[in-house]
Amino acid sequence: MPSITKRVHTLADGRELIYFDDADTALAPDRAPDLRHPEARPATATMRQDPLTGEWVSIAAARQNRVFLPPAELDPLAPATPSNPSEVPSNYDVAVFENKSPSFGPAITDADAPQSLEDLAAIGIGRARTSVGRCEVVCFSPEHEGSFGSLTPSRARTVIEAWADRTAALSALPNVQQVFPFENRGEAIGVTLRHPHGQIYAYPYITPRTTRLIASVEQYGPTLFTDILKSERSSERVVLTGEHWTAFVPFAARWPIEVHMLPHRQVADFAETSDAERGELATLYLRLLRGVDALYETQTPYIAAWHQAPVAVHRSDIRLMLQLTSPRRAADKLKYLAGSESAMGAWIGDVPPERAAQLVREAIARADRDSPVHPTDGEAAR
Template identity: 30%
Template sequence: MAELRWNPLLRTYTMVAGNRQKRPHMPQDWCPFCPGEGKNVPDNYTVFKYDNDFPTLKQNPDIPELEDDDLYRIKENYGKCEVILYSPDHNVTLPQLSLEHIKELIDLWQERNNDLSKDEKIKYVFPFENRGKEVGVTMPHPHGQLYAYSWIPLKIKAELDSCKEYYNKNKKCLLCEMNKKEKNFEKRILIENNNFISYLPFFTDYPYGAFIVSKNHKSNLSQFNDNEKRDLAEILKYLTGGFDNIFDKIFPYMMVVHQSPVNSNEYKDSHKYFHFHIEFYPPLRDKDRIKWYASSEMGAWAATNTLLVEDTAEILRNNIKKFKDLL
């Protein structure tokens, strides 16, 4: 059973999902995501959408067991949880895929985004990837996930409100201005091409917390054409390859797609002021040292970056170049 419980202090929902306790760790001699092995996985695929076997959110939601009131509100766990398989090869990683293969992955993101957006109850579509045991990954087959929420999650809402306020005050897009600022400063730029730019933002709270930002003012995956999707594939490949090159190991991270909401009256004009970008939260600060998100970060949302952004940008930029030179 799963449900949504309202947090009146933060004014957002917590997903309560007892069914997630049943999630398996990877069996030693079998992978449900390899071709033909799982009940929902075909014998042949390049990339593939797989409905999560242990979903927190469902389009046929559970009925909450408790009754709510004005203070402690409860909603059905309406939404969708999907697994996005990156490749049939169990041992490959994202930067090892070809550019055309990664472009097919982005095509699938776009297809799922567009399809789920047709459901009027869905308010936000969120592709993401957890990579590495350091961030709790239990299934090492290359994959990401996609959640479709029936509300707008708090962090996304905070970004939307900041971008809206900036736009109303300055008649400019906040992310567009960030792109200009980083381009002018140069030292935090990692890589760019015709349609996308990647940098370590001035304020990033992880030592290698890179952003990938569209150069064109576009707010949602649905708006990207084939050339833009190829350029996004290129940036994803080279950035993640650069990550792996830093410590000569699989580099753990959380990768999240931030885009405009769907079916939202409150943010119906967000295409004017919100700007598509991808954020990375990599927990390593050294080869075998974790940058923990500890009490200050979790309890007060007061982040501390333990390394100078301009220094780590140079390290990552140089390792992206080394990765490209090896190809």
């Protein structure tokens, strides 16, 4: 059977560029070189510790220079043309490359990099470390506009393969403690490019969210995710389920639209998923996203966050999980994080989770009827 193909290239300034060709691709294997004049890469940022919380903040001033909502003819993620020397020299199915203005990296090692998790956990005044790591851009399609939900099942499967490949590769880099694939969708979220794409961050520390999760696992026990999934699958909050995955509105949802998706077995990250799990996810995830878009007459802004276990700890009890959130609480209203949420981290939910689950289920049913997602023959066979 045809398979997804990985092709590794290098951009003019030395950044890595990887093409992932669909299993049913129409593209030739050759790719054009990057003929742009190489520019100097920005200096690696510095991260500073907040002694009140112990959290680390990367001060990445180079990000101020990134492109903001360019016209289609100047899309930096589109295949390059003579009038638009973009980041991707050739036409592609899926392309992954190192971010030009990263929050972490380009340095992977440095004399002032974090020395260990113990070093990061110590509290002090004026503590700083180099923001080593890597940030990558994942282009879902050569089209100028869209999102993951607008992909074909075959292309969705290719993106998932790219996530798995890059998770394994980035986890193997020195000083990387956690790898995080995500998609920001919609200008209400703060998106600066309309091109269908996501990102992958390879952090030099374990993120605050995961640090709190580790504390919960250590207090509750190693069956936390198993027990959550069992409880949610028996509730009225399930919105979508398959042989390998279940999506549900969580019991204590914070956002007006919030859906979690878990695999049915313990897998720490995308690299540990099976071929069957990746194949089913390609169609279930498309159905979920198209359902979220069907909630209202206009597209729904969201953040699709794929939480993965840290690289070196709690691999056997922290499970890969999607957290899809949207601030949209009505057709013409957004939830803003005001005083209680922003300053105190004390959330107040606007929509009962059971009601939200009902609305999402109904929207998925409408989307399935109006725009059904069917796996391709190759997809079904993988």
